[in-house]
Amino acid sequence: MFPLRVSDLRWHAAGRAVLDGLSLELGGEGITILLGPNGAGKSVFLRTLCGLLEPDAGHIDWGGAARPEFGVAMVFQQPKMLRDSLLGNVELALRPLKVPAAERQARARAVLERVGLLHRARDSARSLSGGERQRLALARAWVTRPRLLLLDEPTASLDPSSVEAIERIVREIRTEGTRILMTTHNLGQATRLADDVVFIDAGRVCEHAPVQRFFARPASPAARLYIQGELPWRMAF
Amino acid sequence: MNGLSLAFSEAFSLLAGFDHRVAEIVLLSLQVSGLAVLFGTLIGLPLGACLGVGRFPGRQVLVVLLNGCMGLPSVVVGVVVYLILSRSGPLGEFGLLYSATAMVIAQTFLVVPLMAAIARQVVEDAWRDYEEELTAMRFRWFDSVRVLLHDCRHSLMVAVLAGLGRAMSEVGAVMIVGGNIDRSTRVMTTAIALETSKGDLPLAIALGTVLLGVILLLNAVAYVLRQWATRRYA
Numbered sequence: 001m002f003p004l005r006v007s008d009l010r011w012h013a014a015g016r017a018v019l020d021g022l023s024l025e026l027g028g029e030g031i032t033i034l035l036g037p038n039g040a041g042k043s044v045f046l047r048t049l050c051g052l053l054e055p056d057a058g059h060i061d062w063g064g065a066a067r068p069e070f071g072v073a074m075v076f077q078q079p080k081m082l083r084d085s086l087l088g089n090v091e092l093a094l095r096p097l098k099v100p101a102a103e104r105q106a107r108a109r110a111v112l113e114r115v116g117l118l119h120r121a122r123d124s125a126r127s128l129s130g131g132e133r134q135r136l137a138l139a140r141a142w143v144t145r146p147r148l149l150l151l152d153e154p155t156a157s158l159d160p161s162s163v164e165a166i167e168r169i170v171r172e173i174r175t176e177g178t179r180i181l182m183t184t185h186n187l188g189q190a191t192r193l194a195d196d197v198v199f200i201d202a203g204r205v206c207e208h209a210p211v212q213r214f215f216a217r218p219a220s221p222a223a224r225l226y227i228q229g230e231l232p233w234r235m236a237f
Numbered sequence: 238m239n240g241l242s243l244a245f246s247e248a249f250s251l252l253a254g255f256d257h258r259v260a261e262i263v264l265l266s267l268q269v270s271g272l273a274v275l276f277g278t279l280i281g282l283p284l285g286a287c288l289g290v291g292r293f294p295g296r297q298v299l300v301v302l303l304n305g306c307m308g309l310p311s312v313v314v315g316v317v318v319y320l321i322l323s324r325s326g327p328l329g330e331f332g333l334l335y336s337a338t339a340m341v342i343a344q345t346f347l348v349v350p351l352m353a354a355i356a357r358q359v360v361e362d363a364w365r366d367y368e369e370e371l372t373a374m375r376f377r378w379f380d381s382v383r384v385l386l387h388d389c390r391h392s393l394m395v396a397v398l399a400g401l402g403r404a405m406s407e408v409g410a411v412m413i414v415g416g417n418i419d420r421s422t423r424v425m426t427t428a429i430a431l432e433t434s435k436g437d438l439p440l441a442i443a444l445g446t447v448l449l450g451v452i453l454l455l456n457a458v459a460y461v462l463r464q465w466a467t468r469r470y471a
Contacts, residue, residue: 074373083470096375124470
């Protein structure tokens with residue numbers, strides 16, 4: 001699957017170029033944060049990687065192989081949960097993988113424990129708070145043991161303690177060897193989580209740099225302006 | 238006024254005394270409509286769900302046709318089933334005309350489009366919500382149909398109730414293919430129509446009361462189930 005090479009990706013909606021020649025190369029480890037203003041094309045890019053959108057042009061090379069059927073998971077900004085228990089929702093993700101029922105439950109329980117929701121395994125998933133729901137969504141993705149995990153603003157509208165819990169889980173997932181690509185508008189979070197930052201504006205990659213260099217010396221004017229506009233956020237270094 | 242009071246009084250005597258004629262008719266009605274709704278559930282709900290999730294050429298035409306069939310006149314269905322089951326029809330050799338089986342077939346034809354159309358709408362709305370999640374999890378469309386049918390099970394009770402209401406209140410089709418034969422194919426609606434025309438109001442009122450009671454009871458059960466589901470699954 002890696003190195004993942006994205007070349008000249010283009011996607012239009014209502015006559016507007018949302019992805020306008022986006023190119024990027026990602027290695028097989030770490031957390032990459034996608035930054036950029038609203039409408040820059042970050043979420044659309046994640047959706048094309050996930051296979052939810054077909055690009056109008058361009059190419060995605062999955063380490064020289066065909067696009068893998070499994071191994072890529074995505075967590076959305078507002079995840080949808082079935083009218084089922086937490087356990088049922090996590091087990092759901094294993095069904096397309098044809099995991100036997102007994103193993104499904106064991107894996108689902110193990111991952112629920114790791115996100116701190118095992119004590120509520122039999123509760124309705126729809127009774128969860130926003131932060132708990134997002135942890136459940138992460139569990140649902142994690143249980144499939146993805147090689148690449150796409151996170152689309154998973155902490156938007158969450159309180160600080162929920163954000164901290166999500167970040168802890170994201171770090172844990174990373175330590176198990178899952179490559180993470182995540183969008184956020186929270187620059188403090190980017191500095192806490194990222195190994196490298198990709199700055200996207202108007203459907204193109206303006207800059208791709210290690211996190212410390214990106215925040216210390218942003219090379220592109222667009223990234224510099226973006227960071228200045230967000231300076232009130234707390235930095236981790 | 239006296240006559241009407243007397244009719245009601247006699248009707249309730251029939252009900253209170255568990256009149257065997259009333260019981261026989263009620264039982265047959267429940268059997269015929271119950272089976273029709275069962276077949277409607279097995280055929281109509283998956284069919285509607287497939288239309289709600291699937292995207293294929295001609296889908297919109299099918300949706301329009303299905304919606305149009307919701308208001309299918311029962312006498313038309315009765316005539317069509319009659320032609321199919323009559324001795325010269327394609328299934329004539331089975332000798333099903335004027336039997337309870339013929340009535341089940343006719344009512345199934347009536348309830349399938351109604352149940353499928355409601356299921357299509359319910360599942361399509363759910364699909365809008367879940368499409369990205371299920372596609373990202375690599376569910377094939379057919380598996381998505383199964384997931385959504387299960388997820389929408391409480392909302393789909395509306396489709397089952399609508400089918401049951403249609404089947405139980407229907408008179409035209411069962412009259413044509415069943416023949417309203419005493420102790421054989423006489424159900425509540427056909428009996429009510431016949432007894433009213435004969436002037437035997439007590440039996441008609443008694444059967445009408447049972448019919449209303451059954452429909453109200455089923456709706457009450459469905460309401461309680463939905464309330465429970467809302468509390469359980471938020």
